[in-house]
Amino acid sequence: MSTDTGGQQGRTAYVIVGGGLAAAKAVEGIRESDSDGMIVLVAEENRLPYERPPLSKAVLKGEDEMETAFTHDRDWYFEQGVELRLGNPATSLDAEQHTLTLADGETLSYDKLLIATGSTPRALDVPGADLDGVLYLREMQESEALKARFADGARIVIVGAGWIGLEVAAAARDAGCTVTVIEPQSAPLVAVMGEQVGGWFADLHRGHGVEFRFGEGVERIEGDTSVTGVVTKSGDTVPADAVVVGVGITPNTGLAEGAGITTDNGIVADPALRTSAEGVWAAGDVANWRSTTLGTNVRVEHWANANDGGLAAGRSMAGQDVTYDPIPFFFSDQYDIGLEYAGYVPRGSGAEVLLRGEPSSNEFMAFWVVPEGEGVRVLAGMHVNVWDTIDDVQRLVRDKTVVDRGRLADPKVALADLT
Ligand SMILES: Cc1cc2nc3c(=O)[nH]c(=O)nc-3n(C[C@H](O)[C@H](O)[C@H](O)COP(=O)(O)OP(=O)(O)OC[C@H]3O[C@@H](n4cnc5c(N)ncnc54)[C@H](O)[C@@H]3O)c2cc1C
Known part of the structure; x- marks a missing residue:
């Protein structure tokens, strides 16, 4: 037709x-x-x-x-x-x-x-990846299928400590599941956040009872028709009632x-x-x-x-004169944590992480900065539970403002005063 x-x-x-x-x-x-x-x-x-x-x-x-x-x-x-x-x-x-x-x-x-x-979603290419109970999360029915597995005490193994993996871990813990996350890197979100902030995410989740296997990969998934466990590259078997794969898209x-x-x-x-x-x-x-x-x-x-x-x-x-030019932005919610991130850190930028506030308080900011002139330039910034700050982060990134690193790191100095 x-x-x-x-x-x-x-x-x-x-x-x-x-x-x-x-x-x-x-x-x-x-x-x-x-x-x-x-x-x-x-x-x-x-x-x-x-x-x-x-x-x-x-x-x-x-x-x-x-x-x-x-x-x-x-x-x-x-x-x-x-x-x-x-x-x-x-x-x-x-x-x-x-x-x-x-x-x-x-x-x-x-x-x-x-x-x-x-x-x-990228597929997990290991033996057993097609067993019943190996799940991905992109579409509505996949969210429903996962929720149905969240019986109290269910053993959920998550492959990948990215955003999807961490958010599923938080939801699964809220539902009373046992959660193990397998991640080849040394901390969650290392490629975006770096070791220090990635380590804070690990601590957050450990504090809620999540077990991590860092520096570890999946060798195969075991089960007859349904998944019963995940065999790691180092030979451990992690028992599982469901496996959630979050290894990128x-x-x-x-x-x-x-x-x-x-x-x-x-x-x-x-x-x-x-x-x-x-x-x-x-x-x-x-x-x-x-x-x-x-x-x-x-x-x-x-x-x-x-x-x-x-x-x-x-x-x-429709013919409007458009220049689409936002500062990239995302948000996430995990447990009682809300965060927003804005900016763009190119690979190989050598950006340093500057913290503002104490991460263990779960209210802090992180900035990814490079040296410039007498101070630093902000490539990206994130707040954790420090609301109404992301517009200022976007302004600093967009204007390429050179700021004093001490003032940027000092929570007593309003971001709006950093010019
Ligand atoms: C579980 C989950 C949680 C997320 N949480 C966050 C968050 O907290 N914060 C955040 O910033 N972002 C989050 N994201 C990311 C955000 O949802 C995506 O960036 C967003 O959905 C992208 O929208 P899109 O319209 O470009 O693509 P999609 O939402 O992927 O929609 C594309 C659609 O096109 C359809 N399609 C594909 N090929 C064809 C075809 N040939 N013909 C017709 N249709 C086709 C697909 O089936 C799909 O329905 C999350 C994503 C997921 C999966």
């Missing part, structure tokens, strides 16, 4: 591929300045677009209903004049002909197309690659989120966009980038 969505009666035909937050926000961005363009939203999952952060937090802990994660209800898409193609993934894109083919054979023509296909670039669109750790996009193909934009986890402020391309796998980037892409598609 071919659906001619292209340019009817002068109306622009928009197609949005991907059913996540970036896709939903793109609709809002388009409608800001184009109230009658035709919009078709194509999603692989057979659900309305939803937000993923609650899947490892309030929803997983049973504090919120799954329904609260939906970005908008079905009526909203109807009111916005959006045609939904749910549970029907795009299988190929012809960027020359401006056509998109869906799994059921339908072909959509477009004037402007957004790729917001997100990312997919890869951007879903297949559609773009098939269409000859430039990719490099995601779909390469300019500051208006335009890709190398005329009429095609990219946003969210899948986009590796040019940051004007940072002077480099960045791909950000976090909520704010899907929210703001989706909106920006929609605006850009």
Whole structure:
């Protein structure tokens, strides 16, 4: 079947591929300045677009209903004049002909197309990884499946001490499970946080009863049909009723690659989120966009980038003059800890970590700084339970302000006074 969505009666035909937050926000961005363009939203999952952060937090802990994660209800898409193609993934894109083919054979023509296909969890490639009870966490049903395993006393083994691993560990401990985390590095989140702050995360979780196996890998997963244990590379067997794999994600670039669109750790996009193909934009986890402020391309796998980037892409598609230039931002909640991080620390930057406040109080800030002039320049900053500070962190990063390191580290000096 071919659906001619292209340019009817002068109306622009928009197609949005991907059913996540970036896709939903793109609709809002388009409608800001184009109230009658035709919009078709194509999603692989057979659900309305939803937000993923609650899947490892309030929803997983049973504090919120799954329904609260939906970005908008079905009526909203109807009111916005959006045609939904749910549970029907795009299988190929012809960027020359401006056509998109869906799994059921339908072909959509477009004037402007957004790729917001997100990312997919990396699979654990060891014997036994296909046993029942080896779980990933990206989609709603996976959060439900995991929650169902959280019976009091269940033995949960988590592979990977990244954000997903740590948030699942916190939720599992809240539910009374026994939790072991296996991580090849020497601390959680070492690549982003460094040893010192990573060590604080380890202490936080140990204080809540989580056991870590650092410097350790998974040799195989044992069980008959269901998982019973994880055999580590050093030969230990950790008993398990469920194994949660959180070893990173890869951007879903297949559609773009098939269409000859430039990719490099995601779909390469300019500051208006335009890709190398005329009429095609990219946003969210899948986009590796040019940051004007940072002077480099960045791909950000976090909520704010899907929210703001989706909106920006929609605006850009509808003809607004857009420079998408946020300071990368993310947040996390674990136990009674809330944290926010803003900035960008390139690999090999040699950034030093400067602490402000005492980490053991669970109320502190950390800054990733490089020396400059008489002081230091902030590449990134994070607060743990020190609220209303992240705007100042973003300002310091954006303005490349050179600050005195003693004053930056002193909680008595207001961040707003650091100029
Ligand atoms: C459990 C969990 C917790 C998180 N918690 C936090 C947090 O606390 N803080 C934070 O900042 N970030 C968090 N994140 C990250 C954040 O949710 C993501 O950055 C965000 O979901 C990215 O949105 P997106 O729209 O780009 O992609 P996605 O949310 O991945 O959505 C992309 C959608 O496109 C669909 N798709 C893929 N290919 C096709 C195709 N060919 N055709 C049609 N559809 C397709 C996919 O099925 C998917 O539904 C979390 C992520 C997860 C999984």
